[in-house]
Each structure stands twice: as C-alpha cells, then as structure tokens.
Amino acid sequence: MNNSNNNLKSFMFSISGFLKAIDSRIFSQNKDKKYEPFRVIVNKEIADHVTSWRFVILNSIIVLTCLGSVFSVMSGLRGAVKTGNSGNAFFFLQMFTLSDGTLPSFIVFISFLGPLLGISMGFDAINSEQNKGTLSRIMAQPIHRDYVINAKFTAALTVVGIMILALALLVMGIGILTLGVPPTPEEFIRIIIFVMLSVLYVAFWLNLSIFFSVKFRQPATSAMAGIATWLFLSVFYPLIIEIVTKPMTPSATSSTAQVLNFEKMKIALMRFLPSQLFSDATTTLLIPTVRSLGPFTMEQVQGAIPGPLPLGQSILLVWPQVTGLIAITVLCFIFSYVSFMRREIRSR
Amino acid sequence: MAENIIELVNITRKYEKFTAVDSLNLSIRKGEIFGLLGPNGAGKSTTILMIMGLTEPTSGIVTVCGINSTTNPIRVKKIVGYLPEDVGFYDDMTGLENLKFTAMLNGCSERESIQKAEQMLEKVGLIEVAYKKTGKYSRGMRQRLGLADVLIKNPQIIILDEPTLGIDPKGIHEFLDLIVSLSKMDGITVLFSSHHLHYVQQVCDRVGLFVGGRLLADGDIRTLSGKLFNGTPLVIEVGLESLNRTDGSVFTADWLKGVIKAVKGVKSVSANNNRFYIDCEEEITSLVAKAIVDSGAGLCYLNTREYGLDDIYNRYFEGGV
Numbered sequence: 001m002n003n004s005n006n007n008l009k010s011f012m013f014s015i016s017g018f019l020k021a022i023d024s025r026i027f028s029q030n031k032d033k034k035y036e037p038f039r040v041i042v043n044k045e046i047a048d049h050v051t052s053w054r055f056v057i058l059n060s061i062i063v064l065t066c067l068g069s070v071f072s073v074m075s076g077l078r079g080a081v082k083t084g085n086s087g088n089a090f091f092f093l094q095m096f097t098l099s100d101g102t103l104p105s106f107i108v109f110i111s112f113l114g115p116l117l118g119i120s121m122g123f124d125a126i127n128s129e130q131n132k133g134t135l136s137r138i139m140a141q142p143i144h145r146d147y148v149i150n151a152k153f154t155a156a157l158t159v160v161g162i163m164i165l166a167l168a169l170l171v172m173g174i175g176i177l178t179l180g181v182p183p184t185p186e187e188f189i190r191i192i193i194f195v196m197l198s199v200l201y202v203a204f205w206l207n208l209s210i211f212f213s214v215k216f217r218q219p220a221t222s223a224m225a226g227i228a229t230w231l232f233l234s235v236f237y238p239l240i241i242e243i244v245t246k247p248m249t250p251s252a253t254s255s256t257a258q259v260l261n262f263e264k265m266k267i268a269l270m271r272f273l274p275s276q277l278f279s280d281a282t283t284t285l286l287i288p289t290v291r292s293l294g295p296f297t298m299e300q301v302q303g304a305i306p307g308p309l310p311l312g313q314s315i316l317l318v319w320p321q322v323t324g325l326i327a328i329t330v331l332c333f334i335f336s337y338v339s340f341m342r343r344e345i346r347s348r
Numbered sequence: 349m350a351e352n353i354i355e356l357v358n359i360t361r362k363y364e365k366f367t368a369v370d371s372l373n374l375s376i377r378k379g380e381i382f383g384l385l386g387p388n389g390a391g392k393s394t395t396i397l398m399i400m401g402l403t404e405p406t407s408g409i410v411t412v413c414g415i416n417s418t419t420n421p422i423r424v425k426k427i428v429g430y431l432p433e434d435v436g437f438y439d440d441m442t443g444l445e446n447l448k449f450t451a452m453l454n455g456c457s458e459r460e461s462i463q464k465a466e467q468m469l470e471k472v473g474l475i476e477v478a479y480k481k482t483g484k485y486s487r488g489m490r491q492r493l494g495l496a497d498v499l500i501k502n503p504q505i506i507i508l509d510e511p512t513l514g515i516d517p518k519g520i521h522e523f524l525d526l527i528v529s530l531s532k533m534d535g536i537t538v539l540f541s542s543h544h545l546h547y548v549q550q551v552c553d554r555v556g557l558f559v560g561g562r563l564l565a566d567g568d569i570r571t572l573s574g575k576l577f578n579g580t581p582l583v584i585e586v587g588l589e590s591l592n593r594t595d596g597s598v599f600t601a602d603w604l605k606g607v608i609k610a611v612k613g614v615k616s617v618s619a620n621n622n623r624f625y626i627d628c629e630e631e632i633t634s635l636v637a638k639a640i641v642d643s644g645a646g647l648c649y650l651n652t653r654e655y656g657l658d659d660i661y662n663r664y665f666e667g668g669v
Contacts (some may be wrong), residue, residue: 132438138453
C-alpha cells in the first residue's frame, strides 16, 4: 500500500517536473532569446489573429457547423456499428463524408467555409497597416520589405493550419469515443492529407485576399472583391457553364463518343474552379472507393473488381488536382508579392 | 568642418512624367540639426524616403555613413531612425508593447526590449501611460511615442517627417525642445522636414530650401538670406512725417537716393505705401538717419530688419519660382 503510494507520489513529481520544464521553455528562457525579425512579426501576427474577434467568430462558426454535421451523422453510424455493418473498409472516414440529409457533410462545410476563413484573414493584411500608418514605421526598421507580406501569410496559414488540424483531431476523438472504433493507420493518414489539402485550399483564398489587400486601399473594397470572387466562382460560374453547355447537350440518339466528349468538356470547364479541384481531391481521399474522377463507360467498368483504392493510388488519382491547387496558390502569392514589392510605401 | 554623415549626389527621382526630385546635391554634417523646408509637394518626403532606402532614386547616389542606401538599405535602417509623417501605432497594444515590438525587430531580446522601452518612455515623459492602449493616446502623446520609437534603436541619425503637424503650439515647443536636447546630449544628427518655417528657424543649425524638387539653397539662416537676396541682408525702413514738401512737391525714392548718395553700402531704394525701403550691404542705419535729418525732412520712423525665413518663404514659395 505504502509502496504504491510512493510510486504515485514520484509519478506526480515527475509530471510536475515535466510541466515546469515545459513552462520554463515556453515562458522564462525565451525572454532572453533574440529572435529573427521575421519570427517577431509572425509571432505578433499570430497573437493578433488569435485574440481578434473576427477569428473567434469565424472559428466558432466553423467548429459548430462541422461538429453539428459530425453529430448528425454519428447516430446513423452508431446504428451501423450495432448491427455489425461497420465491417466495410474505411468506416471511420464516413464521419467526414456522410450526411444524414439534415446537415451537409463535414467536407462540404470545410469547402464552403474555408474560402470565407481565408478571405477574412487576409483582406486587410496590408491596407489596414497602411491606413493605420504602421506600415511605414515597420518598413523603417532594419527588415527586408518582403518580411511583412511573408510574415502575414505565414502567420495566417499557421493559425488556419492549427485550427483545421485541431478540428479534424477533435472529430476523430469524438468518433473514437462514441463509435468505439479506432481509425486504422491508413485512415489516419488520409485524414491528415485531407487536413493538408484543406489548409492549401484556404491558403489559396488567403493569398487572393492578400493580393486584394495590396491592390485596394480600403479594407472594405478588398473584402468585397474577395467575397465577389468567391460568389462568382461558387455560384455564377457553374450556372454559366450550365447555360453555355445546355444547347450542346447531345440528344438521346447520339453516339457514346459524343456523350463522352460532352461530359469530358463539361468536367474540364468545371475544373477551372478551385472549389472543384478541392472537392475532387478530398472526396477521392476520404472515399477510397472512388476510382475515377472523369466519366467512364460501362465497358471500362466491366471486369473491374469493386473495392477501395490503396492510398498511393488515391493520391495518384488526385495528383493533378493537388498540383493545380498549389499552382493557383503560388500564382496568387506571386501577384501579391510583386505588386507589394513594387509599391512605394508612403505614410498614410 | 565636421564629416558629412549624409551625402546626396545628383539625385533625381521621376514618377512617370512628374519629377519629384531634380538633380539634388546635399550633404549633412555629423551632429547638426538640419531642416528641410519647403511647401507641400516640394519633394521633401521623397528625399527622405530615398535616404532611408525605402524608394530608389532614378539616378544619383545616396550614402549614409558611407553606406549606399539604395543597395544596402538594411544597414542604413539599423543606424537611422525614421519618424514618418502622421505616424501610426497598433491601437490595441499598449505604448510599451508597441515599443517592445520595434526593439525586438531591431534584434533585442524580450527582456532587453522591455527595459529599453521603459527607458525611452521615461525619456519622452510617457512613463505614466506606458500601459495604456495607444488608441487612447492624444496626438501629442503619439508624436512623443513616435520619438521614443525612433530612439529605441540607438540611432546615429534621426529623420523626422513633418513632426510638428497637428500638435498645438505648446506641444510643438516641448517636442522640439526634446529633440534638441536629445540631439545635443547624444550627438545625434537630426534631419527634419517641415513647412512651418518658424519652428525650423528656432531649432535648426542649417536649413535646406526645397521648391519644385530642387534645392534652392542651403546654409544657416543668415547665409541663406545673403545668398537669396544677393548680398543685401539688411533693409532699412524709413517713414517721414509728411510726404508733401513745403514747396508742394512730393518726397520720392529718387529724392531719398540723392540724400543718401554719400552713404556707402546702399544698394537700392524703393518706395511703397508711404514707406521707403533701403536695401543695404551692411549696418549703416545711423548714417542714413543722419543724412535724412540733415536734409531737413521730418524723419518719424526708422527700422532695420534682417531678412528672416518669412521673407525667404514669401519671396520664393508663395511668389512662385
């Protein structure tokens, strides 16, 4: 009895020692540490984001909606566990992709709210500093000019990354607790890749809105420009495609090749959309049974054994989408970088 | 002659069609307080931006302490503190936090930064409001915080762009006194731009006059007026009891010229509004007075004045060049 008590005590001591070590690493030691100016700006930006009302509001919207959708799916999944239908592969991933009809699924929410998050975190990155008169003061410090824009981007992306990762892990935790089914390593990796993709997708919108914030002096204008782009891409562009392609719709009597070409063209047009790239990529990753993203004929399916794709194959399938997303993100960043570097920084 | 700490050689800065600064040559000596004086849009701010390396000259070379600002702005920005026109702070941070941020950008650790920030706040007299958000600071307090922000990196040179704008006269006075005392104490070279000639006149060792992107003249006020008024730094203003002579004719400038013909150093005589103005090269007031009295005219007003910045200003800025 005494022995176990001692064990407990020494265990508690080791925990408190560990906590103290962490504490001193984070708080005391750093006071004498000299940081790179870049780190200084990033730290300040992260602090600004995390303490801002804007982020708190957006964060709660996203967390609440996503958790809502997960909970609504959960009851159905629990039923499946009880009746023993959970045997099919990648049961755990369904938490992210399934919808019970009342609320859209987790990935739909992320693809819908991600852009909003990106836009709201970047639309006043540069112009508000300029309007406050702080930009020229910061520029007079011994730092490179691009530190400012790079640090803004890095800080916002760090915050978004941590937030989405935490959300995904939270959902996984809820899944484990309520379903009693742990994710397999492959499922875990798929979820982590999904998180990285989401961050990349948000990064695209973040860069776009930073670009607007460099271009427009008024934060309101740049926010409007960002939201307008988002609305156009998510609502009007698909509508326009629909209208344009409607007259070209092949009739019931046309050949398979014609129908196939038409469908291919339509998909190709849709793939100009970042959101389309994102949803293609995420569905393939989180629903491993998706084997192709384009149209295919019955001939092609014949003889195929239905079953999930291995991780490597899924990634291979979405590789073009991922590359496309990276490309537009980098492109947006280059545009904002160049126009920021060329700008003459005057006081407000 | 002390060494030149800032050297601008043949600087030109063009914006598309507009030339903001036109072949400017200027050197500023170590430890002096130099005033850039000129109306709005004369190219003062552009010149300052080029000294800081924040914008590139179209042609010409800027060196600060022997370092080229255009190719090596980081090193220049380490030794030059710059207070932009209408400086801004992060309103949701306290004054201390704002200064701490600047200090950390200059490579100080957090502990060091806080120490320095407190010292600076003490220096500029803001220590009581150190933990107040800068959003609640008054205009004068913000300007003083700006000065602290500039001084926190221990600069050799400080550049202030329109530092007197928008502060009340008493505040300006205090602020300028602060600058002068700090500059004299630490041997900091100060360059500041203004279109408020009085304040420039009060504190500056030397002044550079900017009009339309060109440096019209530079030097201390006396040499400046000498330069600009062609060696006639003095004006004697003469008033007579009555312009009508006893014989019915009128006293004219030509008459006065005749009267003081014998006096050496008179350059020209003019009449305006019942007053006569005598431009002269040296102090000859008493001789002039004697000559007039001897002529029998009733002298009732005599005033000598040096050309001040006011006249320079009126003559060159408002009159248009």
